[in-house]
Amino acid sequence: xxxxxxxxxxxxxxxxxxxxxxxxxxxxxxxxxxxxxxxxxxxxxxxxxxxxxxxxxxxxxxxxxxxxxxxxxxxxxxxxxxxxxxxxxxxxxxxxxxxxxxxxxxxxxxxxxxxxxxxxxxxxxxxxxxxxxxxxxxxxxxxxxxxxxxxxxxxxxxxxxxxxxxxxxxxxxxxxxxxxxxxxxxxxxxxxxxxxxxxxxxxxxxxxxxxxxxxxxxxxxxxxxxxxxxxxxxxxxxxxxxxxxxxxxxxxxxxxxxxxxxxxxxxxxxxxxxxxxxxxxxxxxxxxxxxxxxxxxxxxxxxxxxxxxxxxxxxxxxxxxxxxxxxxxxxxxxxxxxxxxxxxxxxxxxxxxxxxxxxxxxxxxxxxxxxxxxxxxxxxxxxxxxxxxxxxxxxxxxxx
Numbered sequence: 001x002x003x004x005x006x007x008x009x010x011x012x013x014x015x016x017x018x019x020x021x022x023x024x025x026x027x028x029x030x031x032x033x034x035x036x037x038x039x040x041x042x043x044x045x046x047x048x049x050x051x052x053x054x055x056x057x058x059x060x061x062x063x064x065x066x067x068x069x070x071x072x073x074x075x076x077x078x079x080x081x082x083x084x085x086x087x088x089x090x091x092x093x094x095x096x097x098x099x100x101x102x103x104x105x106x107x108x109x110x111x112x113x114x115x116x117x118x119x120x121x122x123x124x125x126x127x128x129x130x131x132x133x134x135x136x137x138x139x140x141x142x143x144x145x146x147x148x149x150x151x152x153x154x155x156x157x158x159x160x161x162x163x164x165x166x167x168x169x170x171x172x173x174x175x176x177x178x179x180x181x182x183x184x185x186x187x188x189x190x191x192x193x194x195x196x197x198x199x200x201x202x203x204x205x206x207x208x209x210x211x212x213x214x215x216x217x218x219x220x221x222x223x224x225x226x227x228x229x230x231x232x233x234x235x236x237x238x239x240x241x242x243x244x245x246x247x248x249x250x251x252x253x254x255x256x257x258x259x260x261x262x263x264x265x266x267x268x269x270x271x272x273x274x275x276x277x278x279x280x281x282x283x284x285x286x287x288x289x290x291x292x293x294x295x296x297x298x299x300x301x302x303x304x305x306x307x308x309x310x311x312x313x314x315x316x317x318x319x320x321x322x323x324x325x326x327x328x329x330x331x332x333x334x335x336x337x338x339x340x341x342x343x344x345x346x347x348x349x350x351x352x353x354x355x356x357x358x359x360x361x362x363x364x365x366x367x368x369x370x371x372x373x374x375x376x377x378x379x380x381x382x383x384x385x386x387x388x389x390x391x392x393x394x395x396x397x398x399x400x
Contacts, residue, residue: 006376006399007041007376008038008044008045008050008064008065009038009039009040009041009380010039010041010376010379010380010399011063011064011065012035012038012039012053012057012064013039013379013380015057015058015059015063015064016039016057021035021036021039024053024056024057027056028049028052028053028056029052030049039380040380040381041380050064050065082126082129082130083129083130083133083166083169083170083178084175084178085130086129086130086131086133086134086137087133087137087166087178087181087182087185089137090134092134092135092138096138098135098138098139098141098142098155099135099136099138099139100139100151101139101143101151101154101155101158102154104132104135104136104139104155104158104162105154105158107128107132107135108132108136108158108161108162109161111125111128111129111132111162111165112161112165112287114128115165115168115169115328116284116287116289116325116326116327116328117325117326117327118327119327119360119361119362119363120362120363121327121328121361121363121364122172122173122363122364122367123363125169129166129169132162133162133166136155136158136159136162139155139159140155140156140159140189142155143155143156144156144192153193153194153195156189156190156192156193156195157189157190157193157195157198159185159186159189160187160189160190160193160195160198160201160202161198161201161287163182163183163185163186163189163202163205164182164183164186164201164202164205164287165287166178166179166182167179167182167183167186167205167208167209168205168328170182171208171209171212172328172364172367172368173367176209176212176213179209179212180209180213183202183205183206183208183209184206186198186201186202186205186206187199187202187203187206189202190202196233196234196235197233197235197239197243197285197286198286200226200230200233200235200243200247200286201243201286201287201288203222203223203226203247204223204226204243204246204247204250204286204288206219206222207219207222207223207226207247207250207251208250210222211250211253211254211257216253216254216255216257216258217254217258219250219251219253219254220250220251220254220255220258223247223248223250223251223254224247224248224251226247227243227244227247227248227251227271230243230244230247231244237278238278238279238283238285239285239286241275241276241278241279242275242278242279242283242285242286242288242290242291243285243286243288243290244271244275245271245272245275245276245279245290245295246286246288246290246294248267248268248271248272248275249268249272249290249294249295249298251267252264252267252268252272252298252302253298253301253302253305255267256301256302256305256306257305259306261302261305261306264302264305265299265302268295268298268299268302272295272298273292273295275290276290276291276292276294276295277292279291279292281293281323281324282323282324282325284325284326289324289325289329291323293319293320293321293323293324294324294329296315296318296319297319297321297329297332297333299315300312300315300316300319300333300336300337301336304336304339304340307343309340309341309343309344310344312336312337312340313337313340313341313344316333316336316337316340319333321333327360327361327364328361328364330360330361331357331360331361331364331365331368334353334356334357334360335353335357335368335370335371335374337353338350338353338354338357338371338374339370339374341353342374342377342378345381347377347378347381347382347383347386348382348386350374350377350378350382351378351382351386351390354371354374354375354378354390354393355393357371358393358396358397362396362397365393365397366396366397366398371397372397372399375390375393375394375397375399376394376399378390379391379394
């Protein structure tokens, strides 16, 4: 069994197993170099050659093309389906008593901490989020029509926090559509609660959804407007600095995605870095992880986006992610380092980075498309010893 996203060339290599490449190529009637190019994804085999390869490897031709399409039963079992059903109102009966705001607050904070620190965070989130979302939706409906203003505000503030968490979770599992829905609900809940910190955090979340959706231009202007408006909010100075800086980082990445490298670096230097000096590392205001280390990580991201991998790796060498309260942010940084090594064709360093990432966040490695692609690149391109070593994590993350 191989993963559904495994390319044709990697499927051929998998089913070839320990058989010599030149022997299989000769029996199929092609050159070893041509088979090597097919396996490395440099050539696309014609249908007759693909059929001959399938015959020689003893597998149906469909095994070299794709796995079966997911059935309705498969989709119903996915965790995002359960979360989506809860968001659409499949939860406790409307007449039942809602969970109090204080209880929900504890559950949401626990879910956030687990999401940011647990190496098995996807498994844990799949187990806890559907019921939590259902209870929160029910409580929010009851609070909006209730007569206790303090309970109503407490529920809506907690709902805004949960929806921001859902945005992060759903984006990471590839459901940008549901992530956009939850980002909108976070904004609505925060505005209904009239909570300045959560309104700003919801705008930060919306910016990340737009970046994930491939809409950097749409993400940039609202983020800059929100960053400007933070200064007029009645928040403590540290919170204003953290949220303004976090929003500036959204605009930084939006500029980088639009290939405006100078603009991105200037915004990082003139706006985000000064804000970070007022925010201690590890404070995690609004669950944004903003601080001096986060700004340094974004400098690496900009250099990587610009293709300046040498500069990115030089900057990365000076960064200590030990103070980061987020596994996700540390994983993203490590993945960008691995990507820089791969772009420089340093397969040994790429493999070392990937193995390190598997130690701190194995589920992220298995679920992130770029990580999976980097593992395949090492298998295709590296020296035999490193390629064999890369096959072990490939098996563990479900590629083969």
